Amino acid sequence: MGFSMRLEKLWGNPVTAPCTRLAVQMGKDKAATMLLLRFIRPTCMGRTREIFPSVQVLGFVRHSNLVPLWALYVGPRGEKLLVHPFFLHGSLYHFLKDGESKFYKWDTIHKLSVGIAKGIDHLHNALAGPIIHGNLKSKNILLDVDLVPHLSDYGLHLLLSSTAAQEMLDVSASEGYKASELIKTKDVCRETDIYSLGIIFLEMLTRKEPTATNLSSSWELHLPTSVRNLALQRKLPDIFSPELLSRGKNQRFSNNAEQQLLSYFQLAMSCCSPSPSLRPEIKQVLRILDEIS
Template identity: 25%
Template sequence: MNSKPNAEISSLPNAKLYSYKELQIATENFNLANKIGAGGFGSVYKGKLNDGTLAAIKVLSAQSEQGVREFLNEIVAISGLEHANLVKLYGCCTEGEQRILVYGYLENNSLAQTLLRRHSNLKFSWKIRTRICIGVAQGLAFLHDEVEPHIVHRDIKASNILLDKDFTPKISDFGLAKLFPATMTHVSTRVAGTFGYLAPEYAIRGKLTRKADIYSFGVLLLEIVSGRCNTNKRLPVDEQNLLETAWALYEKGMLIQLVDKALEGDFNADEACRYLKIGLLCTQDMPKNRPTMSIAAKMLKGEVDVDEVNISKPGLLTELLTLRSSGNAPPSSSAGWGTQQDKSSSSQSSNMTYATMSFTSIYDRSN
């Protein structure tokens, strides 16, 4: 790693620099027994720091400049931020070619691993689910409205919501986050994120606003209540897309059928239907019709009446699918979905590119 990243990190008063030796000791030389996660970014290890604090130590692969950029972006975005529903970044290591992030350790993994994939024996009661939904909403409202400059996360999804021992949700992975000064309404940028959670106006035109995060949150909300991924190709064709299924049931007045069967009826039916309606409100096709995160949080807590608000059809990426099938989609990038180089512009959305990855492959990532 060159000296520029080190200089940028050193200029941040809340970013502690760890030595590689410290983190080697903390993880028992990155012992596989301490490995708690892995992905395209690299590996995550559980470790114990010098002061006895447990930490999640994320070792990023050093394959491209994109990795350096996201690494720096994450540190700049959340260094010094304090909120009950955001991961705590302790610091990092930039020794030699190393790119390592050190976070607070969270005992109950991610929603993707536990609730949606059922890779644990954790029981998600209705009370726990409501706490998770409200917590994520409050964390996003903090990023959107209380932080200056405002922060748009760009990759809200189940795998980026981590849970502590008390099931308090923590928003994680700020590598794709964008900082929005109060005077800026939107940026036009290349697409980054995860298919299934992407707002159509962002995926198709590259127009990024806080409403893109709100769309992603709406999808996540439906997942938490239903206990299923936003796309599941193992289901019958007409049930594979969670948003489409939710809308069809809403139109029939049968939303209750979408609630996770694993709850075995032990939930508040009115509250569950309200949460599903909020999910649909957040995923409406027109961004201006989606509530702000602050309002969504109040709706979840019952402080704002959802039934007084008209809900329109959710935005789906059917337009993009049609464009691709007709050969009229914008040119593809060789970088792959969610890894394109991000160059913001106030007006040039024509530079946006799309991944060469097939839609079938992208869907498979969500299952």
């Protein structure tokens, strides 16, 4: 059986990062199976017997909006591979950055939002004990051919060493997804997941990245701050991506559609509240999304 590989960066430098993703195609015909292998350096993960209980918990998680963990391979030198299914349509990040405008419309954004929220709800509420995602961002949401979202990387912090887990959190902070109260990875909780979810909602609404890393003042260019300032200046149309406001020639943007976008914006901002106690629970997020539709 032949196979081909594609290496992509998960975070940090591909050589020194604690994890890298490796897409492997087993076979060369149309029936070939695509796997997503996550290589983790020996120094970045605990000993097998220490992490095995968490691997078992994560391995039993199954939901239509979550990327399942199929297997764990442990090599002779302590290297480890996490085996997942591969999704050919890429990540939500690349869909928002490079996707065709004809696919970027309100119905798609709403569908994606509901799917992401359902995945989080399953992790938080449907298992024997809650699993906190801990690294929720658009790069870790994979899309299938029908644009159904599948959350990856959930619970990965449970398997990493404290140093590697903190590096993962630092990257999340630099990319704008980390709640301000979150200092150590061990402190991740439902509320910090909800904050990251709100950032993703704003990302989908604006098609802008959470931070503008090429400029010096990241606070002023942090997405929640930017859209809040526009709202205070009564410039709400400037918040939404132009594609969401476009309805073609001679078609007006209806009051109902405008209200849907406004309600979605308000939901996203409530998820991004600086106060954890003011952020909605995931079931409330789902209820509001249902009302918006």
